[in-house]
């Protein structure tokens with residue numbers, strides 16, 4: 001998606017921000033556009049406070065003068081604005097391409113509303129073409145991977161589980177110090193069943209299926225912006 005389309009969806013979401021709001025700040029290239037626009041509004045006098053979903057977003061928002069807090073000081077937020085890797089029916093999302101899924105999900109769950117910003121290419125009929133990020137504890141990786149393969153097979157899903165690599169060739173580490181397995185299931189017809197099954201595996205910290213969290217998605221097409229609801 002062009003930066004211009006990212007900016008337009010971010011701009012449309014900015015219209016939902018009101019003075020005094022406690023905001024969850026998402027992660028990724030689309031969320032970055034929102035944070036930059038928000039920074040400009042803050043510089044012009046808008047009074048809001050943000051809880052970032054990653055160290056990366058914290059650094060960007062902080063550099064723009066956006067006041068930042070944590071969920072310890074602000075356990076309930078008004079609105080989270082975040083990107084997505086896929087937007088499926090009912091606003092079931094796949095997230096975590098940028099590795100921030102755990103904090104993103106905690107922040108979204110702490111928010112009264114979550115607005116997703118994306119371009120139209122992210123909207124799909126069935127999620128799963130984008131490899132599903134599954135955040136796992138490094139200890140017991142082999143066992144955890146086997147259990148994921150088995151619960152997936154029980155649901156009729158199969159595909160490689162790739163251990164995400166960092167730039168240095170070592171396993172990628174999330175902000176929480178965990179690994180990510182990217183699961184290429186290609187199609188996930190029943191995301192809820194997979195989410196429930198993954199939650200039973202002790203070494204799985206979280207996964208990128210966001211179900212029942214997004215309250216709206218602002219989707220930028222080539223020449224129009226559409227708002228989707230669950």
Ligand SMILES: O=C[C@H](O)[C@H](O)[C@H](O)COP(=O)(O)O
Pocket residue numbers: 026027028029030031082083084085094095096097098099100101104
């Ligand atoms: O961990 C990253 C996040 O879930 C992002 O929101 C997601 O990967 C979309 O990122 P982008 O806006 O760069 O496509």
